[in-house]
Amino acid sequence: MECNIKKMTEEDFDQALAIEMDLEQDTWGVDGFKISFIHDEAFALTINDNKDIIGFLFGYETVDEFNISNIAIKKEYRHKGFGYYLLSNIIEMKKHIKNFFLEVRTTNTPALSLYQKMGFKPLYIRKGYYQNPTGDALIMCLSINNHI
Numbered sequence: 001m002e003c004n005i006k007k008m009t010e011e012d013f014d015q016a017l018a019i020e021m022d023l024e025q026d027t028w029g030v031d032g033f034k035i036s037f038i039h040d041e042a043f044a045l046t047i048n049d050n051k052d053i054i055g056f057l058f059g060y061e062t063v064d065e066f067n068i069s070n071i072a073i074k075k076e077y078r079h080k081g082f083g084y085y086l087l088s089n090i091i092e093m094k095k096h097i098k099n100f101f102l103e104v105r106t107t108n109t110p111a112l113s114l115y116q117k118m119g120f121k122p123l124y125i126r127k128g129y130y131q132n133p134t135g136d137a138l139i140m141c142l143s144i145n146n147h148i
């Protein structure tokens with residue numbers, strides 16, 4: 001797989017935002033995306049194919065927990081293993097993290113399948129969490145036993 005992963009910089013912002021704004025649902029919008037990017041505790045990665053950004057991941061850390069708050073792959077690059085690669089990298093990068101958390105729309109089959117494949121387990125449902133259309137969120141967790 002010809003790609004590399006790096007920390008998101010200001011130069012990457014417009015390309016990453018374009019991927020976010022092209023999502024079918026649940027986009028953060030321009031302001032939400034900007035706020036998440038400049039937030040002190042935010043951790044943002046891009047995945048790049050040659051020179052173009054083909055996806056990104058946002059998250060934040062609290063002591064030994066990591067919350068994955070956003071992950072997206074550009075439409076034409078989906079279901080080619082890039083999302084899996086990006087998630088595997090963050091888990092590998094964050095050696096001190098014991099639990100990775102995320103939330104996902106219960107109808108988002110590609111994302112649910114990806115997280116299940118990664119080993120995330122369902123924790124509980126947050127009713128009516130999403131809007132446009134209204135939908136429930138499944139909270140999932142991946143516990144890493146072999147991390148320090």
Ligand SMILES: CC(C)(COP(=O)(O)OP(=O)(O)OC[C@H]1O[C@@H](n2cnc3c(N)ncnc32)[C@H](O)[C@@H]1OP(=O)(O)O)[C@@H](O)C(=O)NCCC(=O)NCCS
Pocket residue numbers: 023070071072073074077078079080081082083084085103104105108109110111113114115117
């Ligand atoms: C969810 C998302 C990040 C997955 O990234 P991706 O690069 O397409 O996923 P991968 O190619 O790495 O696929 C890994 C696994 O995910 C699942 N998967 C991915 N796309 C799928 C699809 N269209 N249908 C069903 N399962 C799918 C499969 O289990 C797949 O394993 P397989 O290749 O052995 O079948 C991508 O679909 C996306 O950007 N969606 C829009 C944004 C979004 O919904 N983000 C998640 C918010 S919680």
